[in-house]
Amino acid sequence: MQQSEFPAFRDMLTDVMAYYRQDVSRFVLDLWWNACKPFDLQQLGSAMQRHATDPEHGQFPPKVADMVRILQGTTTDRASLAWGKVLESMSAVGAYTDVVFDDPAIHAAAEDMGGWPKMCRTDLRELGLLQHRFTQSYRAYAERGQFDYPRRLAGDRSPDSEYERAGLKLPRPALIGDPARAKLVYQGGGSGKTAITFASIQTLGHQIAAAIEAPRSAA
Template sequence: MRADEMPAFKDLLTDAMAYYGKDCSAFTLTVWWGALQGCELEQVATALQRHAMDPERGQFAPKVADLVRVLQGTSTDRAALAWGKVHEAMSAVGAYRDVVFDDPAIHAVVEDLGGWPKVCRTDTRELSYLQ
């Protein structure tokens, strides 16, 4: 979000908290603004709406972590996406060429597993354990 979107963000968060009968203090606004700075205002509005519609968590006022989960997914979701990237690269690139992933954590894990060639040569039956 850009600095000029702060008033709209304040209105959005104040309205969302009012829906749950909660006040939005200056401290609360500062914490939320800092945590969601890298997101677009429309994304935040959509995440707040999705939180409100969540049958399990939507009955309670959202915390920053609730919106981060909606916007970025859980760690399990991110791990599954990362494995999908590795698995796709294994078949598309192979063991004899270098691969560059968009997430440095994937590279760290591949190195911990013995390096790219070793990961690519893993027996198909062993892939679920590797994952």
């Protein structure tokens, strides 16, 4: 929603809560507005109506979580839909093309699976296991909300440096899903996830010993 839609949003929420004989405080209004801004106002109105007519949930006043459940589904639902999108793209696009999905959690989960080319080359007998691992990883990222992810899933092609050396532009990635949202995913991504660093036990031992000795030397 845009800021200009705030008055209409406020009136709608006030009317809905009045149906349940509840007032809308400024705190509640701000909470709803900040949580629902990613949604379309018309879609939100339809979700309010669906909640009110739900035989099980409609007898209670709506909460933000109810709207998210209706508009986005549970993380399990979203993970299943994401896997379907990935599975179709694996055969339609293939391992040699860079891809940008319209969902950053797909990028993060795909990197956990070893990258786009590896996923595309999964043996048919292993697809069930890949689906299980992917959906588990996807749900973890979707529930976290904020995470690092690669701006694009690189295909099995020549490195970027070879294109630059030859004075060629990088090949355009395939946009999967909603093109506008895929572009936002690309803009918000990075080169990858936070790198994992480690030090050997021996190195750590030397560092700890040096830290212990430092105060003694100063004394």
